[in-house]
Amino acid sequence: MIKLQGLTRKFNGLVAVDGLTFEVGEGEIFGLLGPNGAGKTTTVRMLCCLIKPTGGKAFVGGYEVGKDALRVREIVGLLPEAPGLYGELSAYRNLEFYAKLYGVPKRRREENIERFLKMLGLWGRRDDPVATFSRGMQQKLAIVRAMVHEPKVLFLDEPTAALAPESAKTVRDFILELKQERRTIFLCTHNLHEAERLCDRVAITNSKLIAIGSPSELEQKFGPSRTEIRLERVSRKIVDAVRRLKHVKGVEVVGDKLMVEVEDPEAANPVIVEAVVKHGGRVRYVARAVHALEETYLRLVRESEA
Numbered sequence: 134m135i136k137l138q139g140l141t142r143k144f145n146g147l148v149a150v151d152g153l154t155f156e157v158g159e160g161e162i163f164g165l166l167g168p169n170g171a172g173k174t175t176t177v178r179m180l181c182c183l184i185k186p187t188g189g190k191a192f193v194g195g196y197e198v199g200k201d202a203l204r205v206r207e208i209v210g211l212l213p214e215a216p217g218l219y220g221e222l223s224a225y226r227n228l229e230f231y232a233k234l235y236g237v238p239k240r241r242r243e244e245n246i247e248r249f250l251k252m253l254g255l256w257g258r259r260d261d262p263v264a265t266f267s268r269g270m271q272q273k274l275a276i277v278r279a280m281v282h283e284p285k286v287l288f289l290d291e292p293t294a295a296l297a298p299e300s301a302k303t304v305r306d307f308i309l310e311l312k313q314e315r316r317t318i319f320l321c322t323h324n325l326h327e328a329e330r331l332c333d334r335v336a337i338t339n340s341k342l343i344a345i346g347s348p349s350e351l352e353q354k355f356g357p358s359r360t361e362i363r364l365e366r367v368s369r370k371i372v373d374a375v376r377r378l379k380h381v382k383g384v385e386v387v388g389d390k391l392m393v394e395v396e397d398p399e400a401a402n403p404v405i406v407e408a409v410v411k412h413g414g415r416v417r418y419v420a421r422a423v424h425a426l427e428e429t430y431l432r433l434v435r436e437s438e439a
């Protein structure tokens with residue numbers, strides 16, 4: 134559905150996006166991750182035909198970005214970094230304006246506006262001027278705006294950046310619902326926990342592509358594998374015993390937890406638990422350490438900058 138072939142964008146001397154090549158399939162939720170200034174927004178703006186590439190090519194729904202700009206614009210929706218709504222108009226009028234711009238017929242327009250406003254919990258505020266909306270409400274309204282012509286491909290530039298946890302959850306559920314409708318979602322985010330939960334695949338970029346794959350693939354390939362073992366009580370004897378085990382690369386003690394770095398968790402975990410029990414430890418929980426994508430990300434970005 135989306136195809137990048139050496140996509141590049143220079144601003145004067147600066148290479149903001151450097152030869153990105155990858156594909157995103159129909160119905161996929163794809164995440165673009167990278168540090169500030171990595172070229173995520175620039176990539177999205179090129180794919181939505183708001184700016185032209187200075188090198189390489191890209192296709193959205195089979196149409197070439199830049200060349201078939203009108204066709205591309207018809208099938209994409211965009212939540213930009215800044216919502217950019219008309220403050221003096223009501224939420225409803227804002228949406229109506231955009232839907233008309235896209236030539237959405239009246240009946241369809243009314244249905245879509247109602248459905249999406251309800252899904253994001255803004256229906257009750259539809260007649261209020263947008264200037265009176267909180268930042269998070271404006272962000273949600275901008276997401277509705279991006280969907281009002283029912284695009285096949287939705288680009289979301291940091292959709293939950295301004296949102297409180299319950300609103301972020303509403304937006305995540307909304308995104309998952311769009312996936313059910315086989316829409317393709319391309320999102321830029323700094324929230325790695327969210328990317329891990331939402332995205333089928335992610336690309337980590339820093340102008341250039343650093344890595345691409347499903348979150349768990351990337352974790353397995355590049356990330357440290359850590360097992361978290363919560364004990365009733367941690368003792369020196371237990372820590373030493375675990376540290377001596379083959380396959381164990383390191384042990385860190387955090388409160389009543391052992392954070393054990395291992396190469397192959399499925400082989401190592403049973404042996405670690407045995408050693409803990411043998412040395413008098415009582416195991417309360419064994420789990421894969423969370424935020425693995427975050428650690429993988431930080432490691433990959435650090436290495437790319439070294």
Ligand SMILES: Nc1ncnc2c1ncn2[C@@H]1O[C@H](COP(=O)(O)OP(=O)(O)OP(=O)(O)O)[C@@H](O)[C@H]1O
Pocket residue numbers: 144147149167168169170171172173174175176
């Ligand atoms: N219109 C422009 N003119 C000149 N430079 C630009 C322009 N737009 C972006 N850049 C530069 O391109 C680089 C990439 O910017 P971009 O906004 O794409 O990054 P980003 O990955 O979206 O970052 P963030 O996470 O902070 O949103 C930055 O160095 C930025 O200064």
Ligand SMILES: [Mg+2]
Pocket residue numbers: 173174175214290321
């Ligand atoms: Mg950005």
